[in-house]
Amino acid sequence: MSVKVIAEVGCNHKGEMSIAKELIKVAADYAKADVVKFQKRNNRELLTEQQYNTPHPNPANAYGDTYGAHREYLEFNVEQHRELKDYCESLGIEYSTSVWDTTSAREMATLAPKLLKVPSACNLHFEMLGVLANDFDGEIHLSLGMTTQAEEEQIVDFFVKNGRAKDVVLYACTSGYPVAFDDLCLLEITRLTEKFGESVKSIAFSGHHLGIAADMAAVALGVSWIERHFTLDRTWKGTDHAASLEPDGLRRLSRDARAVSAALRYKSTEILPVEQVQRDKLKWRPKPNAVKAA
Numbered sequence: 001m002s003v004k005v006i007a008e009v010g011c012n013h014k015g016e017m018s019i020a021k022e023l024i025k026v027a028a029d030y031a032k033a034d035v036v037k038f039q040k041r042n043n044r045e046l047l048t049e050q051q052y053n054t055p056h057p058n059p060a061n062a063y064g065d066t067y068g069a070h071r072e073y074l075e076f077n078v079e080q081h082r083e084l085k086d087y088c089e090s091l092g093i094e095y096s097t098s099v100w101d102t103t104s105a106r107e108m109a110t111l112a113p114k115l116l117k118v119p120s121a122c123n124l125h126f127e128m129l130g131v132l133a134n135d136f137d138g139e140i141h142l143s144l145g146m147t148t149q150a151e152e153e154q155i156v157d158f159f160v161k162n163g164r165a166k167d168v169v170l171y172a173c174t175s176g177y178p179v180a181f182d183d184l185c186l187l188e189i190t191r192l193t194e195k196f197g198e199s200v201k202s203i204a205f206s207g208h209h210l211g212i213a214a215d216m217a218a219v220a221l222g223v224s225w226i227e228r229h230f231t232l233d234r235t236w237k238g239t240d241h242a243a244s245l246e247p248d249g250l251r252r253l254s255r256d257a258r259a260v261s262a263a264l265r266y267k268s269t270e271i272l273p274v275e276q277v278q279r280d281k282l283k284w285r286p287k288p289n290a291v292k293a294a
């Protein structure tokens with residue numbers, strides 16, 4: 001199976017539908033990603049009163065006077081998400097979103113995308129995981145950044161017990177923006193594959209690093225999905241832009257990930273057809289009538 005690429009828009013649309021649609025169009029037509037992903041939060045449910053009413057910790061990235069107002073500014077409602085999903089479908093790319101609370105999980109399940117994602121931040125929110133397990137038929141993708149190994153086991157056990165583990169895709173992830181290469185710890189992909197590969201559908205990689213070299217290593221380690229943040233301009237205001245790929249980076253990621261994925265196989269026959277041509281032409285063989293060197 002070829003690796004698939006998720007262009008994670010998250011909140012990089014800056015609260016504007018026109019930018020969200022432009023990101024979808026570029027991801028579909030130019031970069032040829034498989035999925036465009038957004039985020040859905042119910043901020044009143046997710047944040048405490050105090051968090052909601054306190055100013056954003058980094059005023060340079062704030063879109064509102066309080067953290068709550070900032071988050072609301074970046075939020076699309078269910079109908080807007082439906083519009084984005086329809087737009088994705090019209091361009092032949094899958095729509096998805098991550099869900100951050102039970103209300104959002106219920107709301108987004110009604111849109112019935114092929115997959116919904118649980119961000120690292122919310123992977124211990126078992127009530128929300130239960131909503132996905134019970135009310136959503138598609139694949140449940142779940143990131144494992146900032147998660148202990150005991151917590152990982154708890155999460156996988158939860159889905160094994162409710163019979164949904166074979167619909168779960170687990171993402172190796174280091175939560176940081178951006179992540180230095182020596183914090184990427186790509187061999188976690190191998191550890192997760194060895195530990196949970198038989199229990200869940202597959203193992204994937206969610207990256208917040210610079211460039212696309214590490215993604216190629218992740219593909220070589222056997223991941224089924226690569227998720228990367230995507231923006232039109234890395235200098236835009238907001239937390240995720242700097243750790244995002246721009247259109248050309250996403251285009252190269254999709255192209256190269258598919259190339260590496262296609263190359264990652266054993267020879268199906270000892271001499272491949274492409275080699276047979278060269279073998280007939282070039283391969284040294286003893287020649288029965290050759291003149292022996294003196």
Ligand SMILES: C=C(OP(=O)(O)O)C(=O)O
Pocket residue numbers: 010039098117118119120121143144145171173175206
């Ligand atoms: C934050 C997200 O994911 P991750 O934990 O993989 O970065 C997300 O999907 O919204």
